[in-house]
Amino acid sequence: MSKVTSALVQLSDAWFTRSGGSIFSTKSNYLKPTNNNNGDIRPVFSSSINYTLNSKSRVAVIGDYPKTDFLSVLTNKFISHPINSRTYPSSLNDPVFKTELLRFVNNGLWGHGAHDSTGGFTHLSSRYEFFKDYEIDEIVENFISNQSYNSNIEFNKDKINYLIKNLNLVGLQGQFLTTLSNGQFRRARIAKSLYSEPSLLCIDDPFLGLDPVATKTVDNILMKTSHDENIKTTIVIGLRNQDDIPEWIDEVVIVNETGIVKSGRRLDLLDDLNSLKRNFNEKHKILEDRISKNMGKIKKIEQNNLIDPTKSIVEMNNTTVSYENKPIIKDLTWNVKNGEKWHIRGRNGSGKTTLLSLITLDHPQSWNKSIKVFGIERSPGKVNYFDTNKFIGFTSPELHALYPKKHTVFQTISTGYIVGSYIPPTIEELGNEKVNRINQFLKLLEIDNLKGFKFGEIHVSKQKLVLLIRSIINNPKILILDEALSAMTDEDLIKGKCLIDQLNTTCLIIGHVENEIPKCNKYILVNDAKRGKYEIGDV
Numbered sequence: 001m002s003k004v005t006s007a008l009v010q011l012s013d014a015w016f017t018r019s020g021g022s023i024f025s026t027k028s029n030y031l032k033p034t035n036n037n038n039g040d041i042r043p044v045f046s047s048s049i050n051y052t053l054n055s056k057s058r059v060a061v062i063g064d065y066p067k068t069d070f071l072s073v074l075t076n077k078f079i080s081h082p083i084n085s086r087t088y089p090s091s092l093n094d095p096v097f098k099t100e101l102l103r104f105v106n107n108g109l110w111g112h113g114a115h116d117s118t119g120g121f122t123h124l125s126s127r128y129e130f131f132k133d134y135e136i137d138e139i140v141e142n143f144i145s146n147q148s149y150n151s152n153i154e155f156n157k158d159k160i161n162y163l164i165k166n167l168n169l170v171g172l173q174g175q176f177l178t179t180l181s182n183g184q185f186r187r188a189r190i191a192k193s194l195y196s197e198p199s200l201l202c203i204d205d206p207f208l209g210l211d212p213v214a215t216k217t218v219d220n221i222l223m224k225t226s227h228d229e230n231i232k233t234t235i236v237i238g239l240r241n242q243d244d245i246p247e248w249i250d251e252v253v254i255v256n257e258t259g260i261v262k263s264g265r266r267l268d269l270l271d272d273l274n275s276l277k278r279n280f281n282e283k284h285k286i287l288e289d290r291i292s293k294n295m296g297k298i299k300k301i302e303q304n305n306l307i308d309p310t311k312s313i314v315e316m317n318n319t320t321v322s323y324e325n326k327p328i329i330k331d332l333t334w335n336v337k338n339g340e341k342w343h344i345r346g347r348n349g350s351g352k353t354t355l356l357s358l359i360t361l362d363h364p365q366s367w368n369k370s371i372k373v374f375g376i377e378r379s380p381g382k383v384n385y386f387d388t389n390k391f392i393g394f395t396s397p398e399l400h401a402l403y404p405k406k407h408t409v410f411q412t413i414s415t416g417y418i419v420g421s422y423i424p425p426t427i428e429e430l431g432n433e434k435v436n437r438i439n440q441f442l443k444l445l446e447i448d449n450l451k452g453f454k455f456g457e458i459h460v461s462k463q464k465l466v467l468l469i470r471s472i473i474n475n476p477k478i479l480i481l482d483e484a485l486s487a488m489t490d491e492d493l494i495k496g497k498c499l500i501d502q503l504n505t506t507c508l509i510i511g512h513v514e515n516e517i518p519k520c521n522k523y524i525l526v527n528d529a530k531r532g533k534y535e536i537g538d539v
């Protein structure tokens with residue numbers, strides 16, 4: 001019994017549903033939930049769960065998307081059946097007991113618009129200000145300490161300085177939140193969660209979209225917090241089967257759709273963890289073969305996309321972009337030829353997204369005569385937003401977070417035919433040819449069964465696949481993929497990569513994780529430590 005006293009979460013023969021339903025008898029003879037395909041009342045896992053999470057234990061939950069479900073179970077997001085099969089210590093009645101789930105991708109189920117699933121805000125750089133539907137901006141330091149909304153709460157300057165230093169946010173404290181890069185914003189969100197010291201903090205994919213240095217930084221602070229007995233927060237992280245598990249993790253819980261497959265000390269389960277990775281690699285290979293064969297058919301759809309490889313598509317000639325006199329892009333001379341596939345490299349905050357937003361005219365400083373896109377100089381009268389973007393396909397974390405969740409998958413893809421609007425055209429407006437093309441892509445990627453589902457109702461990974469199809473549906477001359485394949489499941493990732501590999505469109509690709517990057521033949525390294533010096537080469 002002594003363990004129970006240190007238990008933070010206790011699951012005893014517990015079943016879970018995403019929302020309330022009447023599948024359980026209200027009497028004591030509780031019924032096993034039926035898999036009746038009836039929306040939310042299906043159980044989250046197909047078997048019951050027994051598990052104890054002890055206070056200050058260092059745990060990683062490993063699995064494909066069920067790991068997110070398991071973290072949701074721990075943080076009280078799902079309903080337990082019977083109700084008392086999940087218990088927290090008596091301190092649950094204590095107002096300071098708090099659980100939090102931090103996620104970096106919004107699946108649209110728990111949040112809308114610029115709000116994300118944890119009630120924070122979705123990163124929305126100034127480059128995409130036109131997406132904003134209400135004012136969300138605030139200073140980084142206030143965001144972390146929650147000052148903007150409650151200036152009466154105690155402000156612990158030492159703690160904030162410690163977090164800012166240890167999450168490498170020095171110099172950014174006074175910057176507006178919406179101006180942070182993706183990686184900077186994710187670190188700020190981790191700082192905010194750590195600042196509020198919840199009793200239990202579950203972080204799903206804590207290293208998502210981080211460069212190797214930032215990954216180490218985040219790893220370090222999570223390790224320190226986990227070991228520091230003066231900080232009451234217990235940290236649980238969610239990782240995919242193929243991810244490396246940090247050494248400071250003592251305990252792992254391997255999950256799949258059925259529930260817990262195995263749990264125990266990390267060092268005792270090394271064989272199981274290695275076999276998960278091996279399976280992942282083998283499955284990856286088999287899937288790659290199958291999908292790439294299937295994807296060959298895309299060539300047929302794309303055959304009229306003839307390309308002259310000698311033609312320049314993007315030219316920058318000594319281009320400079322500055323924020324408050326601080327250059328982010330400095331004297332850049334860059335030439336992208338038709339059909340080339342570029343990997344845009346560089347650390348978080350180095351300026352990769354800024355660079356690409358110059359091309360789409362999303363950046364206020366894109367009207368710069370040193371830039372030519374499709375051979376046309378950037379000056380008012382010569383180019384306009386709509387004509388330029390007619391030929392550019394685009395997907396990014398910002399677009400994903402803010403994309404309306406209420407349209408069907410088919411409608412979502414159909415908006416790829418329209419520049420600057422997210423209102424889907426009618427079938428009549430689309431016409432047969434476009435309707436067929438959408439259907440062909442849905443079929444090739446084996447997601448035609450999702451066609452009528454609402455975008456917000458499908459899994460995050462499938463949402464990313466849908467946005468990828470949306471970005472290529474109008475046969476773009478330039479395809480901009482900003483972290484397009486991150487946070488995808490194994491199978492969807494391979495599908496996404498194979499799809500991009502088959503296209504002969506010019507591609508500009510941002511991605512930090514090697515296996516999430518489609519084949520590229522060129523790269524440019526944006527180096528924030530050496531502004532004005534760019535490494536450009538063949539891959």
Ligand SMILES: Nc1ncnc2c1ncn2[C@@H]1O[C@H](COP(=O)(O)OP(=O)(O)OP(=O)(O)O)[C@@H](O)[C@H]1O
Pocket residue numbers: 125126175179180181182183184323324328346347348349350351352353354355
């Ligand atoms: N309006 C602004 N004022 C000041 N700094 C800004 C502004 N907008 C962006 N920045 C800074 O410009 C830099 C480049 O941001 P950008 O989003 O292009 O980086 P990135 O390389 O794409 O990063 P990540 O890999 O994290 O997505 C960042 O350091 C960011 O804080």
